Amino acid sequence: MPLARFHKLDADKQHRIIEAAAEEFSANGFEGASLNRIIAAAGISKGAVYYYFEDKADLFVTTADVYTRRAGFDRSVVLGAADADAFWAHMHDLLEEGWRFTCDNPLWVGLGRAFSQIPREMWADGPIGAYITEQLGLLGRILAHGQRLGAVRDDLPVDALVQVAMGLNESFERWMFAQWDDLDAAGQKRMFRIGLENFHRLFLPFPRDLFDAWHPLEDES
Amino acid sequence: MPLARFHKLDADKQHRIIEAAAEEFSANGFEGASLNRIIAAAGISKGAVYYYFEDKADLFVTTADVYTRRAGFDRSVVLGAADADAFWAHMHDLLEEGWRFTCDNPLWVGLGRAFSQIPREMWADGPIGAYITEQLGLLGRILAHGQRLGAVRDDLPVDALVQVAMGLNESFERWMFAQWDDLDAAGQKRMFRIGLENFHRLFLPFPRDLFDAWHPLEDES
């Protein structure tokens, strides 16, 4: 996470840095991203990066975090759900908000991919380790809460569900984003619906609940 | 694909090169992998790599291909399935063989990840493009065949299914492999069962078929 100094910068400069970094990391991955290009795009000095951030990883994590918050993935109203129905209703909102964000922010997909590219030895400690622990931890708590409410299958431990959820979301987002511009409003709505159904398919307790949760798309359109 | 010269090498040396490359690509991704480290580990000269392979991408593709064949993912008996039941029976074998391979070959997971990290502009042409076309094409044909048999949902186009299948498999494998050594035989068998069920959940037509396909694990153990 950035040194405290970073947050004292005027908003515009912060924004320029984050956007330039997002663009570069999204396009080139973590290793492939060039600090030189980022500072050139952001119009800041070389030294500034190391004045505001610990290192490249820290800049990446900060960037990813900004986007995560924008996507709404840091808010965990889901954790307040009182029963299975409320849980999935919240999940629906969370996922839809995320996907909607994805469609407006193509970089988000790339940032996700960049994330999984970080050398495994960095996952354990440093800024990256901390961020990962936090993000996966939140998702884990959400899914655990779902299990407690009987809204989420419990035949797999939480960390397995976390991995699978991330894999499903990333691959679906990637494909969805590639199609996005060719879809009309109805098609886009249908896409969200299918995306949510995929989560139902994978995470509902099985099979009764899954079956019950099924509402053909035609009913809604 | 490697220059013909490579296959004339004595098996041991071929093996050393492929293993060193697999290790490096698996741990650091495509971009992050260092040819220097690979040749050091394989005990060959720098020039040798370029004597046997077109370039870094070619070495990667060759390595990935060796592992793909070992994993049995190049064989497509599934395409011969005559009905939905046969299709899923074959899929079961294919996936189980793949997962079993994963458990013995931890690098396989990393190679898969390295794969999905390759810059998108390389997907189109060169050795990488050819390999990707071949691999995704095979998976696509399998899923399309499944759709034709009514064994696979058809509310999403084949290329979406391909993406999702890869994402699901990779994330599940990653988690499964992390647990593998702590499981007893029964646990491992259960893991495979759950993995297959995940595919059922995501890819079966919905919901009747999915429901029918459900056989609680307890029945078997």
Added chain:
Amino acid sequence: MPLARFHKLDADKQHRIIEAAAEEFSANGFEGASLNRIIAAAGISKGAVYYYFEDKADLFVTTADVYTRRAGFDRSVVLGAADADAFWAHMHDLLEEGWRFTCDNPLWVGLGRAFSQIPREMWADGPIGAYITEQLGLLGRILAHGQRLGAVRDDLPVDALVQVAMGLNESFERWMFAQWDDLDAAGQKRMFRIGLENFHRLFLPFPRDLFDAWHPLEDES
């Protein structure tokens, strides 16, 4: 042309870099020149070259440009000549200044040769293209001006004259430089005189003007 940073360097370091580059390019041509040798001779780090210059071509162009200016070939008073006599008087000064420079700066000949060795596909764009366009353009404008004044033959198009002028100048310079140290003052003066006559021979309109322009050397010595 060098990044702005280069000109902020203290003069001594700039000088060391340019001289080392001139030496290397002059001796080995553009392709044959080794950045490693240049930095070793200049006593700078590898990164520094790329901090100051875009790439090898940029370093070469910058070096050539420094020498071109030193040789006085960037000034085009010739273009202001009002008649044929003035044109050739200016040409005389320009060429003599250039040759005098050559004698003091042996590297200049080599730089010229390096120049004509640059792969033709680089002539079009990049730092090299810009420099070439500028240099050949100037020479072309001078010769075209000469044609307009009736001071230069017009049975060949300007670009042919440019090529031939460069070829003549380079070959004559090369030979002249090799002899230079063995000549006494009178011999050197005679050399310049002959060099200029060669230009008269090749570029004057033919044959009346050429004949008129002839003043035996004996008249002057």
Added chain:
Amino acid sequence: MPLARFHKLDADKQHRIIEAAAEEFSANGFEGASLNRIIAAAGISKGAVYYYFEDKADLFVTTADVYTRRAGFDRSVVLGAADADAFWAHMHDLLEEGWRFTCDNPLWVGLGRAFSQIPREMWADGPIGAYITEQLGLLGRILAHGQRLGAVRDDLPVDALVQVAMGLNESFERWMFAQWDDLDAAGQKRMFRIGLENFHRLFLPFPRDLFDAWHPLEDES
């Protein structure tokens, strides 16, 4: 010059090697030429090059020599000229034959350029030194003979004339070849005429002879 073995090869293989080398050296210069590409184009083995030739320089010299002979530049009928008129008549034939060869053999220009690109330290000894000595020596003897006959100016020593002759020829050939395909038969003839005139301009004793030697193009066409 090639080891004796080379000439024992069947003509076709010799031809393939020479043509591949000419193509490569012409296109990329001496340093820039790649033996790998040459053997690939010629369809011979890597070792063969070193079996038939001393080294890269030897291959180049051999190639250049073949082309030189084809261009007719090795025959020195000029040396047998009995008077100034005969000398220039022979020169006319020699040059025209050379230029005609150039037009049919674009590689010839490139080979000439490649020649001047060879690092200066190679000019002194080895295969290159020998070839250079031979070629420049022949041209020198021709010009010296011309001087003896009073057909060539003698205010410059022979080696200066040699340099200038080469520079003039190369630059004119380069330009002429670039235009060649756009010229009709009359234009091509005119080009040869002008080229020869250039030699008259530069090499005739001055000025009486030059003036006498002048025959306006219009007279002939």
Added chain:
DNA sequence: GATGAATGAGCTTTCATTCAT
């Protein structure tokens, strides 16, 4: 508080040449 000059290790790739067979 903020800069940007400077670095050296590292990158992928190409090369001419050697030599055991």
Added chain:
DNA sequence: GATGAATGAAAGCTCATTCAT
């Protein structure tokens, strides 16, 4: 007589990071 496997040095270039100012 002829091959082609194998090499190590060198190429141009980019990099994240440091630190004096």
